[in-house]
Amino acid sequence: MAGTHQPLKEKGEQLEQEESSPMEDLMREHGVIERIFLIYQRILEKSITGQEIDISVINRASHIVDRYISNHHEHNEENYIFPKFREANYIVELVDTLEHQHDVSRELNHQIMDLSSQSADISQEDLVRLLDRCGMFINMYLPHISRENTILFPTFFDIVSNEYIQEVKERMEDEEEQVLGDTGFRGLIGRVSELEKKIGCYELSQYTAYLKEPDTVDQP
Secondary structure: OOOOOOOHHHHHHHHHHHHOOHHHHHHHHHHHHHHHHHHHHHHHHHHHOOOOOOHHHHHHHHHHHHHHHHHHHHHHHHHHHHHHHHHOOOOHHHHHHHHHHHHHHHHHHHHHHHHHOOHHHOOHHHHHHHHHHHHHHHHHHHHHHHHHHHHHHHHHHHHOOHHHHHHHHHHHHHHHHHHHHHHHHHHHHHHHHHHHHHHOOOOHHHHOOOOOOOOOOOOO
């Protein structure tokens, strides 16, 4: 009967919760920061070409980073993931570097939040500092998440039990619900999408490589 089927959105969110592992959740969260970096990158491009920049977009994005990445995602890694590698005495040097970069990223983001809060009143000197901090954040964090996605997360399953993985999954989901509220992860992505549209980097098609060869002119 029509009307007895579970709504697609509700069904999808339920399956997502049931089937995803803690590592998949962390990698999905990396996707959020990557999309924010595309926002920063577009703003940097606009500044280089002399186009008008909306500083409020950076400020709103930095608040998402503060609440969801700095105070949720990174804390989950520091509380539930990094200690297990230290207990196993495995890739500890990498873990130490990753945790140090978390500290640096929080400081960078606080500076971005503070500088961008000036909005249209920002001085040229502070604007240069702001854009520099955005570039520094991108340059540090992209290699950071690449190491986590390809080295740290896959080997996590080698050093912990299935019971611990399930325990971590439940804790992380509870904490994410407290951070994101009723709208959840999909609501967060909606807020990021609004910023992308505002700054002009939402449409995926604009990133498609243009392969057409330039027309050649016959020489006499």
